[in-house]
Structures are given as C-alpha cells and as structure tokens.
Amino acid sequence: MRLENSFIGVRGVGEQGERNLWRAGVTHWDEFDRATAAAEAAGVGETTADRIESFLANARERLDDGDSAFFGERFPSGERWRLYENFRDETLFFDIETTGLDEHRNHVTTVSFHVGGETTTLVRGRDLTAERVREQFRDAALVASFNGARFDVPFLDAELGVTPDVPHLDLMYPCRRIDLTGGLKRIERDVGLERDQPDISGEDAVRLWYEYQDGDERALETLVEYNRDDTRNLQALADEVVARLDDHVVPSDATGLPAASQSSR
Numbered sequence: 001m002r003l004e005n006s007f008i009g010v011r012g013v014g015e016q017g018e019r020n021l022w023r024a025g026v027t028h029w030d031e032f033d034r035a036t037a038a039a040e041a042a043g044v045g046e047t048t049a050d051r052i053e054s055f056l057a058n059a060r061e062r063l064d065d066g067d068s069a070f071f072g073e074r075f076p077s078g079e080r081w082r083l084y085e086n087f088r089d090e091t092l093f094f095d096i097e098t099t100g101l102d103e104h105r106n107h108v109t110t111v112s113f114h115v116g117g118e119t120t121t122l123v124r125g126r127d128l129t130a131e132r133v134r135e136q137f138r139d140a141a142l143v144a145s146f147n148g149a150r151f152d153v154p155f156l157d158a159e160l161g162v163t164p165d166v167p168h169l170d171l172m173y174p175c176r177r178i179d180l181t182g183g184l185k186r187i188e189r190d191v192g193l194e195r196d197q198p199d200i201s202g203e204d205a206v207r208l209w210y211e212y213q214d215g216d217e218r219a220l221e222t223l224v225e226y227n228r229d230d231t232r233n234l235q236a237l238a239d240e241v242v243a244r245l246d247d248h249v250v251p252s253d254a255t256g257l258p259a260a261s262q263s264s265r
Contacts (some may be wrong), residue, residue, distance in 0.1 A: 001246045002085045004029045009074035010048070010055045017043050019251050029056050063261025066090070068141040080167055081174045083142055084242050089116065091142035091169075093234040096152045097108060097205045098229050103158040109209045110224055111156070112231035115140065119228050123220070130160040137164050144169040146184045146230075171237055178208055178244050188233055191240050196227045197222075 003009075005028055005038065007018045024040035026032050034049040044052075053187030055074075062070040068087050075082060093114040110126060112121045112137045120136065122128040130244060133156060137143065145152050149170040157163045180187045185199060200208075211219035 001082055001242070001249070002081060002161070003059070004073055005037055006079075006082050007032075007052060007055075007074070007107075008076065008082075009059070010052050012048050012051055015249075017041075017048070019042070019129050023251060029060065030172055032056060041244050049195060055154055066141060069165075078173060079176070080169050081242055081245055083167055084169060084238060087141040088238075090138035091115065091235075091238070092136060092143045093238070094136070094143060094145055094148065094152065094232040095106050095227060095234065096155055096207070096227075097223060098155055099209060101151075101205055103155040105156075108155050109205075110227045112224075112227045114228075114231045121228055123224070123225050128160075130162050133160055133162045137162070137166070140164070142167050142169055144171060144230055146170070146235055147172045147238070148236060169238070171234065171241060174241050174245055175237075178241065178248050180241070184230065184233075186238075189239065191237065194234050194241075195233065197225050197229050200226055226248060 006022055007013050007026075008015065013021075017183050021032075021037060024037060024098045025197055026037055026041065026128075027168040032052060034044075034053065035054070037044045038046070038049060059070070063086065066087075068083055068090075070082055072080060092141050097110045098108050107124060108128065109124045110121055111133065112119060114120075116190070122132055144167060145168070147170065149168060153163055175181070175187055179188055182190075188195070200222070205209050205223055206225040208219040208226075212223065
C-alpha cells in the first residue's frame with residue numbers, strides 16, 4: 001500500500017472510516033470527490049470532507065518533497081508501515097549487538113546499517129562513533145528495525161547520544177498484527193527467510209565479543225556476519241510483512257483495491 005491509498009492520516013478518519021471510503025471506490029487520493037464520498041461513504045460529513053481536502057492539498061506537496069516526517073507525525077504509530085512503499089529506497093535498516101540487555105550498564109559492540117543494497121558495520125573501539133552513526137541516519141527517510149524502539153534506540157541514545165530523527169518502523173509491531181510472534185529468527189523461519197550463516201543466539205553474540213577482546217579475530221568476524229545477516233534480513237521481512245498487511249487491511253468487499261496491495265509482492 002502506498003501513502004496515496006491512505007486516508008488514515010486525516011484527523012477524524014479511523015480504520016473504519018478509511019474502509020468506508022475504499023468500499024465507496026475512493027482508493028486513491030486522486031479519486032476523492034466530496035460529493036461522491038458524502039453520498040456513498042458512511043461517516044463522511046462536511047467536516048470530515050473539509051479535513052480530507054485540507055490534508056490532501058498539503059500531503060501531495062509533502063510527498064513530492066519526500067517529507068517522510070510529515071506522514072510520520074500524522075499517521076498513528078501502528079500505521080507507519082504504510083510509509084514503506086513510498087520510501088523503500090531511502091529506508092535504512094539497522095541492528096545492534098551489545099554486551100547485555102541494560103543500556104545503562106552494558107555496551108554496544110557492533111551496529112550494522114543496510115540501505116540501497118549496501119551494508120555497513122561499525123565496531124566498538126574501531127569506528128563506532130556518534131558521528132559515524134549520525135552519518136548513517138542522516139540521509140534516511142525512514143529507519144526500520146526489529147524491537148529497536150525498546151532496545152536498539154535506547155542503547156544508541158545512552159551510549160552515543162544519537163537517535164533517529166525520521167519516522168521509525170519497528171517491524172515487531174506490524175508482525176504481531178498479522179500473528180507473527182516471537183523473536184526475529186523465529187519470524188524469519190515462519191515467513192521462509194534463510195540466513196547465510198549458522199544461527200547463533202544473543203548469548204553467543206556476547207560470548208563472541210569477549211572472545212574477540214581476548215584476541216580472537218575470527219570471533220569478531222563471526223559476530224559481524226551475524227549482525228549483518230540480522231540487518232539485511234530486515235529488508236526482506238519488511239517486504240513480506242507490508243505485502244501481508246495490505247491483504248489484511250483492505251476489506252474483501254472494497255470497490256477496487258489500493259493499487260499497492262496488488263503490486264507490493
């Protein structure tokens with residue numbers, strides 16, 4: 001689903017109101033006509049029509065400008081997955097490894113970023129600095145993680161004072177919405193994603209870091225590849241989850257489906 005199919009960013013239009021518009025054949029911003037909507041879409045009165053027109057007048061320009069923050073502010077947090085189709089090429093996937101679970105006592109060991117088919121990994125004590133992390137975030141329109149809102153971002157903030165300033169798509173929550181639960185590796189298996197490297201656990205990641213600290217360079221190589229696999233797989237997971245959410249959100253009796261739900265797979 002593309003942003004142009006969405007009306008949920010309009011104040012007063014919730015999930016049901018949006019479905020009513022779709023059922024009335026208004027599946028794209030360009031198809032909105034206040035007279036038709038008022039006649040055929042339940043709940044669209046004069047006030048709501050005014051708000052839709054005002055939103056669309058602004059949203060078209062903001063989308064042309066690539067202003068992802070505009071939509072991140074207006075869409076409910078649970079609907080940020082809708083930004084993905086429009087900003088896929090500028091989405092920065094990121095994942096961290098740490099020495100433990102407490103951002104105030106433990107440390108970030110590696111951070112991987114994946115965007116545009118390229119993966120970059122920063123390592124503690126080598127090139128993991130606040131400025132290098134800011135450089136990675138700087139050009140992103142959207143950032144994506146798995147459980148990053150509760151884990152990765154607090155660690156980066158506590159350790160480096162860096163947080164993303166663009167909309168954040170934490171894939172754990174869209175996954176739950178379509179009954180994909182558990183950790184990242186379990187969900188990868190559930191949707192058929194494979195890894196290049198043998199599976200290791202978070203505990204293994206901690207062990208590998210300390211083995212590297214004791215002089216084992218191969219342990220760092222394994223840790224980095226594990227971290228990079230996590231990050232690269234986030235893009236494949238996002239593609240799959242967004243496609244499934246399209247099918248989940250669009251009602252079967254809609255008069256014409258949002259175009260992206262037919263093309264996102």
